[in-house]
Amino acid sequence: xxxxxxxxxxxxxxxxxxxxxxxxxxxxxxxxxxxxxxxxxxxxxxxxxxxxxxxxxxxxxxxxxxxxxxxxxxxxxxxxxxxxxxxxxxxxxxxxxxxxxxxxxxxxxxxxxxxxxxxxxxxxxxxxxxxxxxxxxxxxxxxxxxxxxxxxxxxxxxxxxxxxxxxxxxxxxxxxxxxxxxxxxxxxxxxxxxxxxxxxxxxxxxxxxxxxxxxxxxxxxxxxxxxxxxxxxxxxxxxxxxxxxxxxxxxxxxxxxxxxxxxxxxxxxxxxxxxxxxxxxxxxxxxxxxxxxxxxxxxxxxxxxxxxxxxxxxxxxxxxxxxxxxxxxxxxxxxxxxxxxxxxxxxxxxxxxxxxxxxxxxxxxxxxxxxxxxxxxxxxxxxxxxxxxxxxxxxxxxxxxxxxxxxxxxxxxxxxxxxxxxxxxxxxxxxxxxxxxxxxxxxxxxxxxxxxxxxxxxxxxxxxxxxxxxxxxxxxxxxxxxxxxxxxxxxxxxxxxxxxxxxxxxxxxxxxxxxxxxxxxxxxxxxxxxxxxxxxxxxxxxxxxxxxxxxxxxxxxxxxxxxxxxxxxxxxxxxxxxxxxxxxxxxxxxxxxxxxxxxxxxxxxxxxxxxxxxxxxxxxxxxxxxxxxxxxxxxxxxxxxxxxxxxxxxxxxxxxxxxxxxxxxxxxxxxxxxxxxxxxxxxxxxxxxxxxxxxxxxxxxxxxxxxxxxxxxxxxxxxxxxxxxxxxxxxxxxxxxxxxxxxxxxxxxxxxxxxxxxxxxxxxxxxxxxxxxxxxxxxxxxxxxxxxxxxxxxxxxxxxxxxxxxxx
Numbered sequence: 053x054x055x056x057x058x059x060x061x062x063x064x065x066x067x068x069x070x071x072x073x074x075x076x077x078x079x080x081x082x083x084x085x086x087x088x089x090x091x092x093x094x095x096x097x098x099x100x101x102x103x104x105x106x107x108x109x110x111x112x113x114x115x116x117x118x119x120x121x122x123x124x125x126x127x128x129x130x131x132x133x134x135x136x137x138x139x140x141x142x143x144x145x146x147x148x149x150x151x152x153x154x155x156x157x158x159x160x161x162x163x164x165x166x167x168x169x170x171x172x173x174x175x176x177x178x179x180x181x182x183x184x185x186x187x188x189x190x191x192x193x194x195x196x197x198x199x200x201x202x203x204x205x206x207x208x209x210x211x212x213x214x215x216x217x218x219x220x221x222x223x224x225x226x227x228x229x230x231x232x233x234x235x236x237x238x239x240x241x242x243x244x245x246x247x248x249x250x251x252x253x254x255x256x257x258x259x260x261x262x263x264x265x266x267x268x269x270x271x272x273x274x275x276x277x278x279x280x281x282x283x284x285x286x287x288x289x290x291x292x293x294x295x296x297x298x299x300x301x302x303x304x305x306x307x308x309x310x311x312x313x314x315x316x317x318x319x320x321x322x323x324x325x326x327x328x329x330x331x332x333x334x335x336x337x338x339x340x341x342x343x344x345x346x347x348x349x350x351x352x353x354x355x356x357x358x359x360x361x362x363x364x365x366x367x368x369x370x371x372x373x374x375x376x377x378x379x380x381x382x383x384x385x386x387x388x389x390x391x392x393x394x395x396x397x398x399x400x401x402x403x404x405x406x407x408x409x410x411x412x413x414x415x416x417x418x419x420x421x422x423x424x425x426x427x428x429x430x431x432x433x434x435x436x437x438x439x440x441x442x443x444x445x446x447x448x449x450x451x452x453x454x455x456x457x458x459x460x461x462x463x464x465x466x467x468x469x470x471x472x473x474x475x476x477x478x479x480x481x482x483x484x485x486x487x488x489x490x491x492x493x494x495x496x497x498x499x500x501x502x503x504x505x506x507x508x509x510x511x512x513x514x515x516x517x518x519x520x521x522x523x524x525x526x527x528x529x530x531x532x533x534x535x536x537x538x539x540x541x542x543x544x545x546x547x548x549x550x551x552x553x554x555x556x557x558x559x560x561x562x563x564x565x566x567x568x569x570x571x572x573x574x575x576x577x578x579x580x581x582x583x584x585x586x587x588x589x590x591x592x593x594x595x596x597x598x599x600x601x602x603x604x605x606x607x608x609x610x611x612x613x614x615x616x617x618x619x620x621x622x623x624x625x626x627x628x629x630x631x632x633x634x635x636x637x638x639x640x641x642x643x644x645x646x647x648x649x650x651x652x653x654x655x656x657x658x659x660x661x662x663x664x665x666x667x668x669x670x671x672x673x674x675x676x677x678x679x680x681x682x683x684x685x686x687x688x689x690x691x692x693x694x695x696x697x698x699x700x701x702x703x704x705x706x707x708x709x710x711x712x713x714x715x716x717x718x719x720x721x722x723x724x725x726x727x728x729x730x731x732x733x734x735x736x737x738x739x740x741x742x743x744x745x746x747x748x749x750x751x752x753x754x755x756x757x758x759x760x761x762x763x764x765x766x767x768x769x770x771x772x773x774x775x776x777x778x779x780x781x782x783x784x785x786x787x788x789x790x791x792x793x794x795x796x797x798x799x800x801x802x803x804x805x806x807x808x809x810x811x812x813x814x815x816x817x818x819x820x821x822x823x824x825x826x827x828x829x830x831x832x833x834x835x836x837x838x839x840x841x842x843x844x845x846x847x848x849x850x851x852x853x854x855x856x857x858x859x860x
Contacts, residue, residue: 081827127154127156128153129152129717131269132268134149135272138277141279142244145241149235151233152230153233153234156231160228163223167200178240181234192219193218196218200212200216200220201782213791214376232285250322254317264311271306271307281325281329283322283326285302285349286319286727287318288302288315288625290318292305292306313475320347327549330347332347333345336613336615342393342584348595352575356395361464362394362398362463362548363398364467365401365448365466367445369439371405371436373435378534379435382535383430386430389422390427392542397418397618399426400416404444406437408440410447411429442474452464458601460495461598466500466523469534469538471508484517489522497551501518503528503537510708510709511709513708519636524721526726527718542695544574547575550604551572551597551598553570553573553596553597558591559589563583564584565581566626567581582629583626587615591612592607592609593608623658624658627729628723629723632722632724635723636718657742659735739758743797744760757797760799761800762802769808771810772810773812774809787805798812
């Protein structure tokens with residue numbers, strides 16, 4: 053937190069560091085610097101007026117001290133915020149660097165505060181600004197609460213509410229000259245808490261939103277060192293990269309530019325002496341079934357005898373459309389697969405166009421001679437003819453059908469690569485799928501992985517084949533290389549350590565789990581299983597699979613599913629995967645009202661974008677809307693224009709091939725295999741609740757506020773109006789879980805204990821109207837721009853590309 057004073061009486065802080073008394077048992081679990089600003093020049097908040105059809109809100113300014121508000125963007129910008137944490141065993145040493153720039157013409161002095169977690173003490177805390185050592189002081193809970201509440205009131209920004217009840221570290225800093233930058237460095241150490249075998253590292257990024265302007269460069273790096281038996285590494289909050297640098301180490305990274313962080317950075321990791329580590333996270337809201345997240349990961353380095361021996365068949369399209377760069381890249385991909393087979397593997401290659409041509413009549417054992425012979429065969433491949441997908445599939449499955457005895461226990465992977473639609477032999481997609489299923493070897497582990505090259509492929513056919521046969525589909529776009537896509541995928545599945553995986557939780561009824569069926573486990577990869585449960589409590593988890601035909605069982609005693617509370621993001625991850633599964637059903641079976649209603653319900657409850665709820669635009673008549681002050685009208689355009697609703701007829705007539713079909717498939721799979729919840733524009737998820745951005749309100753001085761509405765609010769609910777920053781407001785914040793909800797925005801509609809509250813920054817807004825039913829007049833709602841409804845895939849391409857992170 054960074055507060056500013058005027059330019060009078062500025063002086064540098066002392067050079068000595070005050071030693072903070074510590075409790076050694078538990079060191080700081082998360083220390084953070086949040087940034088709050090006061091403008092050098094005071095700006096008053098103007099009067100407002102009552103809104104027709106709304107609960108009466110007195111906009112007359114109440115007598116109060118001058119309020120200092122930051123100009124739009126804030127006088128201080130954050131040029132850099134980097135976090136470099138080294139976790140050695142259970143101890144994390146965190147180094148933070150922030151570069152601030154004074155954008156004003158006046159000199160300013162800052163005061164930094166660092167919210168500390170409950171029951172934690174500071175250890176090895178040091179802070180410098182441009183090399184000058186600063187002294188600081190730890191405030192107890194009561195002192196800290198007064199400071200938090202004062203900053204929340206003055207800044208009209210509630211994000212600090214999440215730290216109520218915590219101590220804080222406070223220090224003064226040197227003045228920052230006009231248009232100058234200052235570099236702040238601080239370090240601290242903490243012993244990470246451990247629950248159920250999972251260590252939890254948290255860095256409170258959420259406070260960064262206090263700066264007004266986005267953080268220009270944000271980087272978080274966590275180096276896990278000397279973690280014997282390191283297995284699971286998981287972040288439910290951020291899309292991190294994980295580089296496994298050894299069996300006891302990993303490097304976790306996250307970078308972003310021009311962002312306003314809305315959530316803390318969370319990282320869980322588990323260590324285990326077992327060959328396969330297993331950890332459990334759970335969440336159970338009041339009155340509902342629970343949600344669980346199970347993480348299972350084998351060691352990175354495995355002995356050769358622990359690697360599952362398998363059969364691999366690579367099926368390659370060499371039709372005329374593959375001429376040129378595509379056939380050359382396909383050859384490179386085939387060479388890569390052949391060269392990276394494991395000892396004990398067996399393999400074969402099949403090329404197809406008008407017909408199907410195998411390299412060998414039967415599966416061949418991996419060895420120098422067979423690898424050399426396969427590569428010579430690959431070099432002779434040429435592109436010509438049509439595309440007989442059906443025959444190629446049956447040829448590959450026929451080789452697996454011919455296996456006898458112990459061979460049948462080997463897991464088989466079929467990699468199927470094509471760039472076109474079926475044009476030869478059987479061309480009906482449904483019959484091709486049926487033929488493949490009818491000829492799948494019975495009681496054998498066979499997984500089919502499809503690769504679609506370009507956009508002229510039947511995405512529904514490839515997705516269905518992969519789904520029905522326990523694999524998945526991958527698409528190689530025209531500007532991507534085939535060999536790189538195949539190599540990247542094959543690297544992930546090159547070292548299987550457990551096949552035919554199943555999981556059982558003793559005494560617990562689980563349901564609606566994703567993924568289904570469970571994939572094989574591979575060295576260096578981890579299984580992330582999301583599902584629901586009825587009742588919480590202690591359980592023993594049994595993980596079963598096969599290694600080279602032998603059954604292996606791993607038992608994990610002492611696991612626990614919470615009976616109340618827990619990690620809310622587990623619910624969002626489950627909902628993300630559930631939506632992905634429902635979207636797949638829509639694409640394969642056609643849309644029906646039940647499927648669409650289920651998707652919309654989940655999207656609204658958990659704030660996840662779909663083609664049906666791209667921006668969660670709620671019905672205007674269902675929201676209590678507050679007009680801005682006189683002379684400051686609402687924007688003429690809503691901040692989130694309504695997206696075209698997709699009709700069922702359009703969905704059922706959607707093409708199976710083309711760029712949009714491929715992109716839709718990728719989005720669907722991204723949701724189904726997500727390791728963290730999918731976010732969305734105009735949506736915030738806090739404390740197990742979803743809030744939708746309804747409109748913007750403008751106060752005096754041009755300050756803009758966003759109105760966020762709890763998606764559980766109904767139009768007929770009575771509403772009590774509470775003034776932001778009032779005693780009643782902080783009384784609400786003291787209720788269980790309410791601080792996280794109130795932290796969403798100073799303009800808010802929220803349900804607390806089943807009652808609706810309208811929080812407003814308007815002066816005098818503490819007047820209540822318990823019996824008022826908000827039915828806003830049409831003029832009180834923002835103008836919603838509804839473009840003509842286009843065809844399905846034109847309508848959702850922007851959404852699809854947004855989900856994939858590509859430019860529209």
